[in-house]
Amino acid sequence: MDSLRFDTEGYLKDLDAWNENVALEIAKQENIQLTPAHWEIIKLTRSFYARHQLSPATRALVSLIKRELGPKKGRSVYLMKLFSGTPAKIVSKVSGLPKPDNCI
Amino acid sequence: MTTLHTISKGPSSKLLESCLSIARENDALLFIEDGVYYSSELASESSIPKHQLLFTLEEDIIARGLQHSILNKFETINYRKFVELCTFHEKVINWF
């Protein structure tokens, strides 16, 4: 990956440089084929960031999805299936947001 | 069940007022760093209530030249007693 545009963990350096093509590029690095189900989550995550200026932790992401898309999708297993084991990190990365602060 | 409160800033910080608004009568108060001015008769204002267990830290008093002006209701203690107070009270809340 281009080290001018991405940090060593693959997060976008200039958040304003994000667009859908960039998302596709990051997703490819993570071996994820973006489907409409993924885009739905990416859109929500970006709106969360725009409103709260926080990259959401998994818990917040799950509550948000539950509220906006219903209880069937608002579960961590649903997120994990789409974005692998540590969904908050991957979702933030693909969505062009900073790494979530509270990762342990 | 009692709490030890440590207060580490002087009177202009209003820390004591904040602490007293939620401290309970049988809680203990320990004054450290600039907080030790509260325990001195040289403090301009003293809103220290009578019913609390009041402690003040010797090392900080000596550093500031307050050793001859400590009010009677305060017990002067060293770090070992500071540690002991932390173990004696179930909870420690630090005000800084």
Added chain:
Amino acid sequence: MTKPKKMFTFISRQAPYGKDRARLCLDAALAATVFEQKVNYVFSDDGVYQLLKQQNGGSIGSKTLGSALEALDLYGIEDVFVNEASLRQRNLNSEHLLIKTIPVTNIQLANLILKSDYVINL
């Protein structure tokens, strides 16, 4: 068997922006939610200024703390309290506040602290 939940109570007593304390307190509370513990959040003293509407940290090159506070419920922090004496002393009432908070008296606050396993006082 799962361990019983412990109760964390965060008391945020400083105004936003001038110092980092308000932010430190929030970040720590959000971290606590990851541990699946009970988390209470209390605004007291100058900390109630964090709740003012229409904040825009952008004008001083800062993130807007109030915007982050609006996400507390999504992080599962539902018991958000405000010291009503602190509000009163600053000519504020619930209409001025950005998020829904539960007003508490000093005595209620003292009891909440007593019930809590851990108190983070910032």
Added chain:
Amino acid sequence: MIFSIVIYSAPYTTQSASTALHFSKTLIGEGHKIYRLFFYSDGVHNASSLTIAPQDEKSLQAEWDTLIKVNKLDSVVCVSSALKRGVLSNEEAQRQGLTGHSLRDSSEISGLGQFIDAYIHSDRVISFG
């Protein structure tokens, strides 16, 4: 008893880092255990290796370093506080493509999870700031 200590302030600016050090030494002297030292906010400067104290003043950073090593303490600096303030481990500096590093090897960089974990695993957490 098991204690953890949280330090919020830089050395020298306020007295509190020095108080925290004195308190920690006394704890150990009295036979208590320290589960973790956690340096948050400006407190991360206590773990800096790039400091020089004048001959007639104590180096708080060196004293922390000794205390941690002699007693094999777990010492953590908060990652988001440390990176912003230039307290970087060699590993972190290399990852970011920076030439120097400034974190003493007695401390490690980690997240706020370690702060919460310290509360959960200690009988008392004492904060200095």
